[in-house]
């Protein structure tokens with residue numbers, strides 16, 4: 400039987416009503432943009448989308464702890480919400496999905512693989528755990544250049560913690576006390592592989608002990624709890640006290656991507672059983688119970704966000720693809736045409 404949504408007691412961790420409302424808005428934007436990707440794919444308009452339904456609590460909480468203009472984010476493909484949360488405009492997400500020339504990568508990056516130098520966002524890589532070595536490299540540069548008060552937020556899934564690059568990165572960061580926070584978004588699945596088929600431990604933070612850094616576990620469907628833990632870890636990193644491994648537990652409600660059919664490896668009942676962990680209605684309920692928003696506020700917010708996402712969808716769709724002649728631009732220097 401599906402469990403009812405239970406709301407945690409409100410522990411603000413210094414967050415004002417305005418910040419809590421901004422986090423709710425962020426979560427609703429995330430879900431609307433994210434679901435739009437699946438809708439456009441099913442309409443045959445875009446080739447591919449990843450779904451992060453279920454990860455919104457982690458994304459809104461971590462984004463709130465990130466210092467814009469100072470910190471660097473090394474995200475992975477499930478992080479559309481985190482990218483939106485630190486300031487990426489929804490239009491950029493749509494330009495990437497539609498692969499239009501106006502996209503930051505010129506419409507030639509894999510869809511959902513964002514980057515934004517101004518916002519301190521490294522380019523998403525499809526190579527699982529590759530961003531961990533990049534993150535550690537940036538953190539090492541901060542240390543060498545004595546750029547104190549800056550930290551790197553590096554995110555990845557549970558599956559990534561089985562990769563060699565993940566272990567090398569965490570070990571190196573712990574040895575050199577680098578200003579980096581490793582945030583694991585543990586959604587219990589790595590495509591079709593359940594966590595128990597890829598590791599004999601229940602909690603990923605157990606891996607921290609072997610490398611000598613603290614590990615902290617948090618409920619990923621509670622954005623305030625995620626904010627508190629990630630904020631403390633980033634503060635510790637900025638203060639030169641070294642890295643932390645944070646494990647935020649959540650559940651992936653959609654298929655891995657639009658190319659995946661999860662009916663081949665998990666039941667609909669399993670998904671419904673986890674619905675009580677859905678961070679969006681859970682946070683809405685909490686803010687309603689606390690009188691921070693009203694039911695009318697939420698309805699108006701959803702309407703406003705949908706109108707905005709509809710408008711940027713139309714705007715992106717109407718723009719042109721990159722010119723074929725531009726195929727090798729930014730790949731080879733000058734006018735070299737390698738196919739001639």
Ligand SMILES: Cc1ncc(C[n+]2csc(CCOP(=O)(O)OP(=O)(O)O)c2C)c(N)n1
Pocket residue numbers: 477525526527555556557558559560584586588589590651655
């Ligand atoms: C080095 C490497 N190995 C395998 C893959 C194929 N692959 C793509 S996503 C994925 C699952 C990753 O799962 P997890 O890290 O838990 O992240 P999630 O998708 O669940 O958020 C795999 C194995 C890849 N992209 N790169």
Ligand SMILES: [Mg+2]
Pocket residue numbers: 556557558584585586587588589590
């Ligand atoms: Mg996973």
